[in-house]
Amino acid sequence: xxxxxxxxxxxxxxxxxxxxxxxxxxxxxxxxxxxxxxxxxxxxxxxxxxxxxxxxxxxxxxxxxxxxxxxxxxxxxxxxxxxxxxxxxxxxxxxxxxxxxxxxxxxxxxxxxxxxxxxxxxxxxxxxxxxxxxxxxxxxxxxxxxxxxxxxxxxxxxxxxxxxxxxxxxxxxxxxxxxxxxxxxxxxxxxxxxxxxxxxxxxxxxxxxxxxxxxxxxxxxxxxxxxxxxxxxxxxxxxxxxx
Ligand SMILES: [Zn+2]
Ligand SMILES: [Zn+2]
Numbered sequence: 001x002x003x004x005x006x007x008x009x010x011x012x013x014x015x016x017x018x019x020x021x022x023x024x025x026x027x028x029x030x031x032x033x034x035x036x037x038x039x040x041x042x043x044x045x046x047x048x049x050x051x052x053x054x055x056x057x058x059x060x061x062x063x064x065x066x067x068x069x070x071x072x073x074x075x076x077x078x079x080x081x082x083x084x085x086x087x088x089x090x091x092x093x094x095x096x097x098x099x100x101x102x103x104x105x106x107x108x109x110x111x112x113x114x115x116x117x118x119x120x121x122x123x124x125x126x127x128x129x130x131x132x133x134x135x136x137x138x139x140x141x142x143x144x145x146x147x148x149x150x151x152x153x154x155x156x157x158x159x160x161x162x163x164x165x166x167x168x169x170x171x172x173x174x175x176x177x178x179x180x181x182x183x184x185x186x187x188x189x190x191x192x193x194x195x196x197x198x199x200x201x202x203x204x205x206x207x208x209x210x211x212x213x214x215x216x217x218x219x220x221x222x223x224x225x226x227x228x229x230x231x232x233x234x235x236x237x238x239x240x241x242x243x
Contacts, residue, residue, distance in 0.1 A: 007127065012134045016147035019211060021057045023127055023154040024219030030123045031065075031116055031222065039070040042078030053081035056107060059114035079150065111224060120222060132161040141170060148211065149178045151218040182212045 007015075007026075015022035041048040057079070058066060068077065086107055093103055111117045134140050135158075150158060155175055159168045185208035192201050217223055 004168075007130050009134060009140070012131065013143050016143055019148050019207065020214050020219060021149075021151040021154055022147075023124060023131070024151055024214075024222055026127045027120050027123050028219055028221045030243050031118060034116060034119055035066070035069050035184070039066070039074050039078075042070070042222070043074035044077075045107045048079055049081045052078065055086045055113075055115070056109045057082050059109045059117055059224075061111070062114055062116040063109075065116075065221070084129075117224065120224075124154075124157070128161055131158060135162065135167060136164065141167075145174060149175050149215070151215050173207075179212075179215070182208050182215070186212065213242045 002115075012022075015026065018025055038048075042052060057063060070078075089107060093100060094102075118234065135144060149171075153177075155171060159171055162168050162171070185202075189201055189205040189208060192198060192205070214220075214235045
């Protein structure tokens, strides 16, 4: 059976043309596809609603992403069972003594077992593994040199997967050059604005501030607080990982 997540070298080469981070882009594409399909099922399929109630919905970050992407009617229909479950659990808790704080916290879905966080981790690990193989070839490193590189998070994860120290050095030097160029572009932008010469700003100078934040913080749609830690924890338990 064809692995639909298998990415060809051509696709990777094409992904490298982005002005953002290709790994962040790929993860968001998978999340977007999931939401597009799941929103509909959640609103219309009773089994999915039951399953959502049983698994306590999504982590806080993805709950808000759901609000941004789904319709009020869809969430209203899809979340009724989860709300009833929470109401029942709270009633049970009201009759119990002991540590309520932990019991209440356990009703909030954790990123470690949120279905979308899990999907993100899988896509991220899979894509980075393929990128690590891609970058071992000299001609692909030339393509990488002409790209905008990766965000810091994904650069760190990629260097952990690459075994050749020369390739790691290459990746870090490329990133150093890119961040240095961003600083120059941002300075030039400010200077041209100060001398009322905005019309002379290049495309690179105009969007340098957004690229800078994206390359430091990662793509805004997949930027989850603490996700670095959880990914690494999970990866440490994975079969491809060495202590
Ligand atoms: Zn990234
Ligand atoms: Zn999540």
